[in-house]
Amino acid sequence: MSDKENKKTILEISNLHAEYINPQNTTEKIPILHGINISIKEGEIHAIMGPNGSGKSTLSSVIMGHPHYKVTKGEINFFNKNTNKLENIVDMPAFERARIGLFLSFQYPAAVPGLPVSQFLRNALKTLRNEEISVKEFRKEMNDSMDFLKMDNEFAKRYLNEGFSGGEKKRMEILQMTLIKPALAVLDEIDSGLDIDALKIVSDGINSLIDGKRSFLLITHYKRLLDYVKAENIHVLAGGKIIKQGGFELVDILESKGYDEIVKEAQ
Numbered sequence: 001m002s003d004k005e006n007k008k009t010i011l012e013i014s015n016l017h018a019e020y021i022n023p024q025n026t027t028e029k030i031p032i033l034h035g036i037n038i039s040i041k042e043g044e045i046h047a048i049m050g051p052n053g054s055g056k057s058t059l060s061s062v063i064m065g066h067p068h069y070k071v072t073k074g075e076i077n078f079f080n081k082n083t084n085k086l087e088n089i090v091d092m093p094a095f096e097r098a099r100i101g102l103f104l105s106f107q108y109p110a111a112v113p114g115l116p117v118s119q120f121l122r123n124a125l126k127t128l129r130n131e132e133i134s135v136k137e138f139r140k141e142m143n144d145s146m147d148f149l150k151m152d153n154e155f156a157k158r159y160l161n162e163g164f165s166g167g168e169k170k171r172m173e174i175l176q177m178t179l180i181k182p183a184l185a186v187l188d189e190i191d192s193g194l195d196i197d198a199l200k201i202v203s204d205g206i207n208s209l210i211d212g213k214r215s216f217l218l219i220t221h222y223k224r225l226l227d228y229v230k231a232e233n234i235h236v237l238a239g240g241k242i243i244k245q246g247g248f249e250l251v252d253i254l255e256s257k258g259y260d261e262i263v264k265e266a267q
């Protein structure tokens with residue numbers, strides 16, 4: 001067997017259908033995902049591209065278990081590092097999914113006034129690792145990661161995302177990821193709003209975690225992120241369905257043709 005065939009499957013999404021349920025009026029349901037199939041093996045880097053409103057952020061929320069979205073059909077199987085088994089996680093709460101190795105960086109990270117970054121990160125790490133971390137040990141880990149991401153250590157004292165610029169919020173997401181070191185990171189438009197230098201720094205942060213075991217699902221509109229972080233598997237999402245899958249060459253085809261033409265070709 002080749003090395004690739006030997007690799008275990010980390011995420012297997014099959015025939016996934018999901019809808020948004022309005023929490024204020026639970027009879028209001030909007031079907032958004034209409035049969036998604038994606039399979040990710042350990043160490044693989046995948047990217048989802050697709051027009052605005054195609055369901056990319058919805059898919060990432062559904063993978064992470066956002067309570068406003070309901071899976072109506074299909075499965076999300078994830079390799080649980082604690083049980084060493086591929087398990088259907090559709091009914092698992094979000095915090096449990098984080099515990100077994102899933103991480104999602106938000107397209108629009110929320111601000112939490114009153115919660116200092118350092119407190120948030122230390123609590124998150126304690127909960128996810130299920131062990132105490134001394135303040136000294138934590139500070140060292142956090143400061144090393146902040147230095148790597150060229151973030152001023154003063155950020156640790158600020159309230160989470162409160163008044164952060166677009167680019168600072170994205171760096172904050174990557175800081176969380178580099179500390180948590182998830183088995184699978186789903187990064188929703190981590191490149192949006194970044195200047196050229198910040199894009200390089202954020203990409204370095206992602207690349208620093210690549211070790212042949214961890215897997216990534218990048219959601220992006222542009223090739224520029226994929227020039228730094230090499231995704232070998234590209235999925236095009238449109239109208240809640242994967243309409244095309246391919247290798248890196250698909251990114252160039254998308255850039256030259258545009259989504260419109262690819263969507264028409266797929267119909």
Ligand SMILES: Nc1ncnc2c1ncn2[C@@H]1O[C@H](COP(=O)(O)OP(=O)(O)OP(=O)(O)O)[C@@H](O)[C@H]1O
Pocket residue numbers: 020030032050051052053054055056057058059107
């Ligand atoms: N909470 C919600 N309330 C109402 N509609 C929603 C909600 N969440 C998603 N939708 C709808 O589902 C569709 C998919 O939205 P989604 O945010 O997943 O798209 P996207 O592919 O991430 O787009 P973008 O590239 O603009 O980020 C859109 O038409 C959106 O309006």
Ligand SMILES: [Mg+2]
Pocket residue numbers: 056057058107188
């Ligand atoms: Mg989105």
